[in-house]
Amino acid sequence: MSKLLLLTSSPREKRSRSTAVAKAFAEACRKARPELEVVEKNVFEMDLPPFDGYALQAKYNIMHSRVHTPRELRAWSAVERLIEEFAAYDFYVVAAPMWNFSIPYRLKHYIDLICQPTYTFESLPGGAYQGLIQGKAATIYARGGSYPENTPAAAFNHQSPYLDFILGFMGLTVDASIFVEMTLADQITREARLDAAMAQAEELGAAFCS
Numbered sequence: 001m002s003k004l005l006l007l008t009s010s011p012r013e014k015r016s017r018s019t020a021v022a023k024a025f026a027e028a029c030r031k032a033r034p035e036l037e038v039v040e041k042n043v044f045e046m047d048l049p050p051f052d053g054y055a056l057q058a059k060y061n062i063m064h065s066r067v068h069t070p071r072e073l074r075a076w077s078a079v080e081r082l083i084e085e086f087a088a089y090d091f092y093v094v095a096a097p098m099w100n101f102s103i104p105y106r107l108k109h110y111i112d113l114i115c116q117p118t119y120t121f122e123s124l125p126g127g128a129y130q131g132l133i134q135g136k137a138a139t140i141y142a143r144g145g146s147y148p149e150n151t152p153a154a155a156f157n158h159q160s161p162y163l164d165f166i167l168g169f170m171g172l173t174v175d176a177s178i179f180v181e182m183t184l185a186d187q188i189t190r191e192a193r194l195d196a197a198m199a200q201a202e203e204l205g206a207a208f209c210s
Contacts, residue, residue, distance in 0.1 A: 028205025131171020
């Protein structure tokens with residue numbers, strides 16, 4: 001049975017537009033592929049281990065072939081469990097609102113835990129890298145403004161370029177991206193943008209898991 005991870009990153013629950021569109025996308029996937037198992041996780045509700053000095057030292061121990069202390073081993077075991085869980089899916093739908101022109105800190109915390117050498121990526125000769133996670137990803141973004149490419153506003157967008165990049169860096173193929181923009185505009189504009197994004201989610205989601 002194929003599995004899809006629906007990973008959201010807003011604490012606003014039902015008021016979150018990124019979450020609403022991501023759920024519509026995942027539901028369209030499920031309708032198109034009834035045997036698909038969808039697992040939903042919100043990084044604000046996950047018990048993420050700290051990426052503190054012990055975990056960081058354990059990471060460098062691996063890179064330099066050193067032995068862990070018992071405390072470093074405990075810290076790294078928690079990181080390994082999270083990576084193992086992340087790698088167990090076939091499809092990924094990741095939703096992120098824009099916070100300070102980037103992604104929420106809890107999503108960045110999660111990424112910093114799972115993006116590890118020899119686990120989710122490896123170094124190649126000549127300074128290149130290769131991702132080790134296989135699967136398809138869809139990214140869902142919400143933001144108060146609009147940041148079209150090749151405009152001055154695009155320089156402020158550190159949200160979608162980073163998330164699409166880091167998922168691809170770990171080996172995932174980002175197959176679809178949906179943007180819910182102008183969430184701080186007047187109500188008519190907000191609702192029109194949301195309706196368009198929801199329609200796009202249903203269309204793209206139906207084909208995503210094929």
